[in-house]
Amino acid sequence: MEAGEATTEGVHVDRNAPVERLDLGGGAWVDVARRWLAGADALFEALRSGVAWQTNQLFRYDHWVQERRLGTMWRPGQPLPHPGLAEAHRHLQHRYGVRVDGFGLIHYRDGRDGQAFHRDTDMRWLDDTIIAVLSLGARRPWLLRPRAHRYDHSEGRGATHDLAPGPGDLLVMGGRCQADWEHSVPYRPGEAMGPRISVQWRHAAQRGRPFVGGSYRAPLTYRRDRR
Numbered sequence: 001m002e003a004g005e006a007t008t009e010g011v012h013v014d015r016n017a018p019v020e021r022l023d024l025g026g027g028a029w030v031d032v033a034r035r036w037l038a039g040a041d042a043l044f045e046a047l048r049s050g051v052a053w054q055t056n057q058l059f060r061y062d063h064w065v066q067e068r069r070l071g072t073m074w075r076p077g078q079p080l081p082h083p084g085l086a087e088a089h090r091h092l093q094h095r096y097g098v099r100v101d102g103f104g105l106i107h108y109r110d111g112r113d114g115q116a117f118h119r120d121t122d123m124r125w126l127d128d129t130i131i132a133v134l135s136l137g138a139r140r141p142w143l144l145r146p147r148a149h150r151y152d153h154s155e156g157r158g159a160t161h162d163l164a165p166g167p168g169d170l171l172v173m174g175g176r177c178q179a180d181w182e183h184s185v186p187y188r189p190g191e192a193m194g195p196r197i198s199v200q201w202r203h204a205a206q207r208g209r210p211f212v213g214g215s216y217r218a219p220l221t222y223r224r225d226r227r
Contacts, residue, residue: 009046011039011084013091017170022161028180030144031172032163037088037134040168044136046082047197053107068187069113075102085199088134096130096172098203108140108196111188117145117157119178120202126179127208132172132201135165138194142171143184150182157184179208 014036022030037043053070074081085103093100108114123129135142142163149158165171173183185196 008082008084008087009039009042011037011043011082013087014038015091022163024144024177024181026180027176029173029175030161030163030177031170031174033170033172034166035168036170037168039084040136043082043084044167044197047105047136048107048195051081051105051107069115070107070109072105073102074105081105088199089201092132092172092201096132096174096203098130098205100201100203104200104202106198106200108185108198110195111191111193114187115185116187117143117150117182117184119147119182121178121211121213123178123202123204124210125204125206125208126211127176128205129178130172130174130201130203131178132170133165134199135169135171135196136167136198137196139164139166140193140196141186141188143186145182145184147180147182157186159184 017033017036019031019033019036022032024030051072054072056067056071072081074085080086089100089103119126120129120131133142142165143157143159144161144163145152145158146160149160152158163171173181185198
């Protein structure tokens with residue numbers, strides 16, 4: 001990965017940042033490293049103004065809906081969104097012993113943007129995954145709940161943990177976290193909330209049984225019953 005001649009603006013991994021593991025049971029866990037990335041504010045401003053953010057549409061039941069957030073992807077062979085992400089990319093692969101071909105970026109502009117509880121089922125193989133999430137910008141709720149609570153309609157929707165990452169914090173979901181748990185960045189339309197950017201690296205070991213079902217982005221098709 002070439003970082004080019006651009007300055008990193010002091011953006012670098014703090015290798016002394018403590019990493020605490022939250023054991024969720026059943027082989028699911030989350031590593032939490034506060035202030036894992038130094039220079040997080042500079043990286044946030046550079047990405048916010050320098051990335052060509054795009055809107056996505058999802059097919060829900062019988063129509064398309066626009067996601068309430070912005071996003072983009074980086075893959076090898078493309079210019080890096082910021083040279084400071086080169087070290088983060090290498091470090092995560094080395095620490096967790098995985099190869100990741102690229103990373104995604106999501107921009108939550110304010111409290112009206114968010115993401116409901118979900119699992120990353122489009123990875124297909126969910127029994128042994130690594131999903132690293134680097135948070136930049138405003139601190140926001142970041143909720144976890146067991147899948148057993150997915151029909152909970154209380155105010156917290158069954159959330160048992162709020163990891164609330166701040167600028168430069170790293171969360172890494174691992175093991176069976178995608179198989180047995182759901183995560184969410186809840187909508188807060190009535191609250192004054194600053195913009196947040198997250199960078200995500202994902203890897204799935206092809207162990208266990210693959211998830212059966214379409215990607216969460218795939219359209220659903222209905223046919224008339226001709227009986």
